Amino acid sequence: MTKHSIKHLDQLEAEAIHIFREVAAEFENPVILYSVGKDSSVLLKLAQKAFYPGKIPMPLLHVDTTFKFDEMYRFRDEYTKEIGADLIVYRNKEALEEIGPVENWTCPLCSDLLKTQGLIKALSEGNYDAAIGGARRDEERSRAKERIFSFRNKFMEWDPKGQRPELWDIYNTRHKPGESFRVFPLSNWTELDIWNYIYTEEIPIVPLYYASEREVLHRDGMLLPTGGFIKPREGEKVETIMCRFRTLGCRLCTGAIPSKAKTLPEIIEEVMIARKSEREHRAVDQDRDGSMEEKKKEGYF
Secondary structure: OOOOOOHHHHHHHHHHHHHHHHHHHHOOOEEEEOOOOHHHHHHHHHHHHHHOOOOOOOOEEEEOOOOEOHHHHHHHHHHHHHHOOOEEEEOOHHHHHHHOOHHHOOHHHHHHHHHHHHHHHHHHHHOOOEEEOOOOOOOOOOHHHOOOEEEEOOOOOOOOOOOOOOHHHOOOOOOOOOOEEEEOOOOOOOHHHHHHHHHHHOOOOOHHHOOEEEEEEEEOOEEEEOEOOEOOOOOOOOEEEEEEOOOOOEOOOEOEEEOOOOOHHHHHHHHHOOOOOHHHHEHHHOOOOOHHHHHHHHOOO
């Protein structure tokens, strides 16, 4: 596979850069939500291009559950320092203290208190009127309903039936004090677009995306890597499997997939024949019917 400029990617890149510049022009206090995953890495590259030769003019916000993979924390700190970005790390300390040790946490608790409520608190305390994120429409059905500039009321709630039209890429950014927008420059990208762009632009990513022999156990239909606070329960067996991650989240609810893809071209080939979204390996998306749409109405990203 040879590297080359793909016209389709050029168009997606131009659209995303336009969206970044529109946010910078129309909002007083925007922020970029940084999850440390592959989509966030693409988002940062696009932000760098949008404001080159200057630095990214808005801070990065990582809503940290404290349950991420160690490799993600190392990558976050090293890479944001390397590119000179302003990083804000926010944790819902009250929830962490109230629930206590990691053994007491579950995926729904983590999603509701550390992600959704943590994000709402972080955006409210920062008084941000626009939050740019890396969500894509192909990830999950409710995300396919999102506008690129997705309006949120003063309670940061999302109404999928009351969205503003975006005809001919004209964005209505009017908002009253307390109201805000979630902005998705990668809305029209696919997982395959993301990987092709990472390959073409030589974008650094967390090593967990590459296949390697890892000790895992089977739990709730997922391959969970052992180590740290993920320990085998009675009846569970630890196996060494060649695997990688299609998506990255908390260790509590992110599963690996069997894979031999150790390079970007191999990952791209693997994604080309995949028939299910990478989100199927995130337990947080399957904990109840209509899970993601309900979470988004409540304030989840």
